[in-house]
Amino acid sequence: MIRTRFTDLVGVEYPLVCGGMTGLGTAPLIAAVANAGALAFLTALTQPTPEALAAEISRTRDLTDRPFGVNLTILPTITPVPYDEYRAAIIENGVTIVETAGSSPEPHLPAFHAAGVKVIHKATSVRHAVSAARKGVDVISIDGFECAGHPGEDDVPGLVLIPAAVAKIDIPVIASGGIATGAGLAAALALGAEGVNMGTRFMATTEAPIHRNVKEQIVANGERDTVMVFRQFHNSARVARNGISEQIAAIGSRPGATFADVAELASGARGRSRVLEAGDLEDGMWWASMAQGLINDVDSCDAVVRRIIGDAESIMSKRLPGLLSDQDR
């Protein structure tokens, strides 16, 4: 067992989180992670309506008695999203932990806190993390340059970003991006984090609702097999390397490129879901962390969590103290 302020606050066994992954955060995966003793998040916007989210919460509860949360990603969208109704569905259905990402969570904090919901906010820079902490979120999930999806535009990796955030923030900080192993968990705790968030590692599990071709490609890929796209539109996203992502990165680096030049190739979530559901690895892009270079198998969520915790415990109780001379131990 590894106990931190984070595990105490959210009431989970291990300081290990499966963060919100749009399209993937549905009942079977989330319940499997919860049953393994870690904290996972349903993704609100994966559900077409607040009512569907309520049903998914109920479906998850049928599969586990342990705590789980809901991710609410707040983004500017063309079609308005009824965020307040999703928020109400979260509260009314008794969920007590929420992960927010994207824009400021401020408008949602009074309602969440009045209902006793703990809010974990994802931030990609120290200044945004400090601002969110000041606004009253309960935990910061600090997301480094290595991460899958949107790392921001500062390019500061976890080895520097985690301790820089911890130095400026009093509430618990969990580390996100580039972590997939027990060694990564132990390192994040050494850097002052009180837990870690992993996405790509949980994609390569038996229970992840994606095609097995993708899971096997994550295992096959090395740490260099990601591509940064959309950089020039100030909306950088780290995705797995394939023909499409390399083409988009190349077009985007041409002078004067606009999003219209890559829009058809990118084709947003539809392209991603073609890959994730049908398993045609060249039919779209999907998010991937550099941590895929540290993932060597597809296994059950339970086995993955047990191995990560066991490895971290062994590093913390044996390897590191074993390097100290007797007088320091």
Place this chain on the structure above:
Amino acid sequence: MIRTRFTDLVGVEYPLVCGGMTGLGTAPLIAAVANAGALAFLTALTQPTPEALAAEISRTRDLTDRPFGVNLTILPTITPVPYDEYRAAIIENGVTIVETAGSSPEPHLPAFHAAGVKVIHKATSVRHAVSAARKGVDVISIDGFECAGHPGEDDVPGLVLIPAAVAKIDIPVIASGGIATGAGLAAALALGAEGVNMGTRFMATTEAPIHRNVKEQIVANGERDTVMVFRQFHNSARVARNGISEQIAAIGSRPGATFADVAELASGARGRSRVLEAGDLEDGMWWASMAQGLINDVDSCDAVVRRIIGDAESIMSKRLPGLLSDQDR
């Protein structure tokens, strides 16, 4: 005391290295780090001739009885450098530890090994590290995306690069880039490294032979205050953010830019030495790691080393074991 295969191999007290810094790696700094129990490297090419290097080795030995090394950076240069003569000066003057960087150290290994010299090779990717280990170097110093100077073109940070290298290499690996604190040392050891290399941290010491304006600027700078230059020439270098580095990065990102477009602005080592010696922070570029965001003071090498080791020991003996339940400890 923290004892690893690396400290045993090179015979130093602490698994802490001040890597070669051209222009800075001269006797007073190197001896001060050695006297503090860490391993530091004179830089061979800072000395105009092999004879001058021999004199600098002798000058360092007057200041310390403890082990120190020499860095030999092997680069393609317009004026041929007498590498074999520098190598002979290292061996003949009884130095037993060498740090190589740049091109392959292979041509120099037989002579070094015949003389009992241990070779630490700096690599910025797993594949180059694996190749150097196969050629027979004794230690790999794996250098992440966060680092000052040349991180290579793969952009893989330490949190992923360190464990990825450790997984593929049997000889000791030390972690370089983004580390300036005891927490960073403990994290690197958790990730499987057997020591850490730091540069920027040792620039901000009393003994570093650079103008105090630069030291104070390192303390003032945050983790976002570095700029990557020369990316488009496949010779990326991370330098401190100032007017010149921002201009060079901007010019370099124009379509069709060539090195000639930035050569005058960059003006190579001369510009750097104007900054480092005269302290005019806008008169050239200097290398800086993102770890400058974790550096809060200028202090003596002895105080810096003692604090880093003390903090790491405390994390390894108290903080991390303290997070485990009794049954795991």
